[in-house]
Amino acid sequence: MIDTTQYAGRVALVTGARRGVGRIVSEHFLSRGAEVVGLARGEPTIDHPRYRHCRVDLADAEAIQAVFADLRGTVEHVDIVVNNAAVLTSQYAMIMPAGAAQAMVNVNLLAPFMVSREAAKLMRKRKWGRIINIGSMAVSLEPVGDSVYAACKAGLSTMANVMAREFASFNVTCNTIAVTAIDSDMLRQLPRDKVEAIIERLPLPRFAEGDDILNVIDFLASERSSYITAQTIFLGGVN
Numbered sequence: 612m613i614d615t616t617q618y619a620g621r622v623a624l625v626t627g628a629r630r631g632v633g634r635i636v637s638e639h640f641l642s643r644g645a646e647v648v649g650l651a652r653g654e655p656t657i658d659h660p661r662y663r664h665c666r667v668d669l670a671d672a673e674a675i676q677a678v679f680a681d682l683r684g685t686v687e688h689v690d691i692v693v694n695n696a697a698v699l700t701s702q703y704a705m706i707m708p709a710g711a712a713q714a715m716v717n718v719n720l721l722a723p724f725m726v727s728r729e730a731a732k733l734m735r736k737r738k739w740g741r742i743i744n745i746g747s748m749a750v751s752l753e754p755v756g757d758s759v760y761a762a763c764k765a766g767l768s769t770m771a772n773v774m775a776r777e778f779a780s781f782n783v784t785c786n787t788i789a790v791t792a793i794d795s796d797m798l799r800q801l802p803r804d805k806v807e808a809i810i811e812r813l814p815l816p817r818f819a820e821g822d823d824i825l826n827v828i829d830f831l832a833s834e835r836s837s838y839i840t841a842q843t844i845f846l847g848g849v850n
């Protein structure tokens with residue numbers, strides 16, 4: 612039985628809300644009563660009276676600030692942020708295009724920095740907030756080809772840990788969920804045999820499902836996690 616009031620009165624901002632994990636998370640919040648602000652490059656794929664879509668290139672820090680300038684005048688508060696959007700180019704370091712490496716740094720690390728700090732300014736007013744980053748098992752597994760991607764995800768956790776200290780006095784927690792492989796456009800761009808070889812070696816050797824991520828999000832977004840901050844929770848038994 613779905614609790615349609617679980618997130619009533621909450622505003623959740625989800626980056627990368629159009630597809631994959633971000634869409635799953637956005638639809639979950641909506642089905643449980645939240646208002647959702649979704650950020651992505653493309654046109655909206657979610658049609659819901661409590662959903663608002665902002666088209667933005669998260670690689671552009673000034674564009675992120677412009678989104679928040681607009682939000683400050685149009686939403687009363689932002690309570691939950693899920694920094695989910697990311698790009699992946701998996702390639703040997705010696706032949707990784709510089710532009711692809713730069714794009715990962717911009718979208719996977721600098722964008723969550725900008726979104727988190729702008730959201731924290733809004734959360735501070737109500738003295739409550741939850742910042743949840745979507746990290747990756749790549750931080751621990753360090754797969755060949757993922758030098759920049761894994762480094763960005765490691766940086767994402769570290770960034771959340773520092774922000775956790777900075778934002779603690781106004782009741783804003785910052786945590787990271789390091790997810791394992793889940794069916795999405797991002798995953799489908801990788802060779803299937805490479806992904807399956809990684810999955811086979813996990814303590815829990817299966818792909819992640821949406822619920823595996825949502826269960827942790829529900830906890831981290833709730834009142835019950837008020838004494839949990841600066842943590843990275845690895846799915847699938849990865850450590």
Ligand SMILES: NC(=O)c1ccc[n+]([C@@H]2O[C@H](COP(=O)([O-])OP(=O)(O)OC[C@H]3O[C@@H](n4cnc5c(N)ncnc54)[C@H](OP(=O)(O)O)[C@@H]3O)[C@@H](O)[C@H]2O)c1
Nearest residue numbers: 627629630631632651652653669696697792793795796797
């Ligand atoms: N899938 C996996 O197996 C896996 C494993 C470990 C970790 N993760 C992490 O899980 C998260 C979600 O991944 P996913 O698999 O759902 O990815 P995905 O299917 O590729 O979706 C990525 C989303 O991010 C948005 N995005 C990317 N670049 C953007 C930019 N410059 N500006 C605005 N939006 C941008 C996309 O927007 P548009 O739709 O507008 O393009 C899209 O909505 C990521 O943080 C990823 O690193 C995924």
